[in-house]
Amino acid sequence: MSKINDKSLVKQQYATANNLITRISIHEKYSTNKMGFGNWIVSNYKIDKGAKVLELGCGTGDMWKGRESLILDCSQIILSDFSEGMVATAKEMVGDYDNIEYRVLDIQDIPYEDDSFDIIIANMMLYHVPNLDKGLSEVRRVLKKGGVFYCATYGENGITEYLSKILSEYAVEDNLNKSFTLQNGYEILNKIFSNVEKKEYIDSLEVTNVDDMVEYIYSLSSMTSLSSVPKQVIKDILTQNTSDGVLNVPKEYGMFISY
16 A cells, blocks of 8 residues: 555545454454453543543444443534444444434544534544644644543554564565554644643453454555465464464554643
8 A cells, every 4th residue: 555544545444344343353352451442542531521522533433332321421422433334333333322423524624613522532543644733733623721632543563563574475564554653643742732641551462263363464454465365375374473372463552642
């Protein structure tokens, strides 16, 4: 993929929830930190009763599933995504509430007045934004004074770097989109927000069924160079890298809290 931030490529990758669900499932099955990244993210939220919340890039909406008390504490929640398919999946996942609205929108052009929201959330999506400075300026504009912006992201030393090393003979490169990571996110956010806090989530994968990892790899847009390689070949390489039947894969995830 020559231009990872291209809107059309992002739209194609996230047209439906299938690839995202594949990626989420491997974390649910094999993560060593049993708290779960989503639960950890939500545990860091401080959302006061009556808050107005905007989530950008809500994906499948799974972060809100089963959190009715948190939902009902908010006066308004807008779950939005760039992809119509994702918004439809989120609505199906979370359901109908009087205080939830589902919208297709672009972070670079947020259709709300200045100082509209107490909380804005943008998890695992800022690296897809073509003009990130514009997007973050829009977030700052619609965030109330005293409001908080939460954004989770990955680091540069996780799954993709590991896979690129063990699959290097098939021209797999570490072409992870590094436009917003745990390594550079603080500096980027600090240009827009006065206070930025970084939190890291300690985790890894212990994969006992390499078939699941094969499906994960083929769901990644960064692994397009493998499209002509038989899955059995990839499975054999993964199997060779197991120890006592377990494939140990590093992960690097975390979040920033800005205000």
